[in-house]
Amino acid sequence: MVQEPVLPQKTTSQLLSLPVLVAALGYLVDMYDLFLFSVVRVPSLKDLGVGADRLLPEGIYLLNMQMAGLLVGGIFWGVLGDKRGRLSVLFGSILIYSLANIGNGLVTSLSQYAVLRFIAGVGLAGELGAGITLVTEVLPRQIRGYGTTIVATMGVLGAILAYFVADLFAWRNSYFVGGGMGLLLLVMRVNILESAIFEVVKDRQVKRGDLMMLFFSKPRLLKYLQCILVGLPIWFVVGILITFSPEFGQAMGLTEPVVAGKAVMIAFLGQVGGDVASGLLSQFLKSRKKVITGFILLSFGFVLVYLLMPVNDLNTFYIICFLLGLANGYWALFVTIAAELFGTNLRATVATTVPNFVRGAVIPLTTLFVWGKGQIGVLGSALGVGFLTVCLALIALYFMEETFTKELNYVEE
Secondary structure (H helix, E strand, C coil): CCCCCCCHHHHHHHHHHHHHHHHHHHHHHHHHHHHHHHHHHHHHHHHHCCCCHHHHHHHHHHHHHHHHHHHHHHHHHHHHHHCHHHHHHHHHHHHHHHHHHHCCCCCCHHHHHHHHHHHHHHCCCCCHHHHHHHHHHHCCCCCCCHHHHHHHHHHHHHHHHHHHHHHHHHHHHHHHHHHHHHHHHHHHHHHHCCCCCHHHHCCCCCCCCCCHHHHHHHHHHHHHHHHHHHHHHHHHHHHHCCHHHHHHHHHHCCCCHHHHHHHHHHHHHHHHCCCCHHHHHHHHHHCHHHHHHHHHHHHHHHHHHHHHHCCCCCHHHHHHHHHHHHHCCCCCHHHHHHHCCCCHHHHHHHHHHHHHHHHHHHHHHHHHHHHHHHHHHHHHHHHHHHHHHHHHHHHHHCCCCCCCCCCCCCCCC
16 A cells, blocks of 8 residues: 655645635634533533532533534534535524523523523534535545544644633633634634535536435435444543543542543543544545544444443543543544535535534433433443444444545535
């Protein structure tokens, strides 16, 4: 196997073009807000008067409200991205979640918090899919994997930034910072041009953003479901193992309490390395599927370590969180495959809805986890849910098409 040559200057300038940079910065702000709640969950709920015995159930309730917003927003922004254009989503989504972020910093009750997490979820749903769609369409096929890796890596840095901002400021001010960053980013987006591939399709008489084309065609529906299933292990780790790491630390018998915000930051620090490594490996091996298969298996290995290995000190626990994040670093490849599998007239719909359905899958996953917790305990329930997600992901990936060399200038008929 021959290693790829060093990228020429023209290619480097394409990777650092305005659409790529703005999509990357947009996802940074998106992930900042998405995971800020995981970081400030405990202090914000305590400040709103929630008792210690209600922190977990109320935290799950708010997380599920956020994820429900992601599901609704994923459908709305995905369809809009194919009907009106990728830029309309990039502008509209960041405006909504930036204002919702500011609103989160002003809440005085749990009900207000829940409503605003839902609204924030709706806004957050559009950023990643539209950004990845735009990047895959403006870059040549031989380097689009690098472009989506840049976007994903910046997003993970946003999750890490959430920890440090929350460490420096009170939880309300942390939300204000996120809203302010989003509004500033809107100014940068004024000069971005629409995808040329989309502009060509826009002038043709073809259906765009039609969900019925997905659900009433068996081949397309199967591809769509495969995309969703491949991403489940990522959000099992993030939405259950890392978000509720204090509860897992307690179940493991750790004498020192686990700080949820620190666990999130460390896990996403690992995911930065994972996203870069998976992106570069996919370019080197010229395969998305091989790399994702390896990362899923690696992730499950670390899940077994997290849940079954005796952990006696807090530092060891955080090291395992880092390794879980590292193995979780195929998020960019997963969304890239979703974008590459479908034609231009459905690409934004798929690339936007798929990651949000994966995020929204936290609702049934946490429900299954909570039910199992009462039957076989915290650790046993998590192991069962994790095993289920990995099996479904590997089966879906086995039947999925390899998309590395696929041209994207086509439509679904």
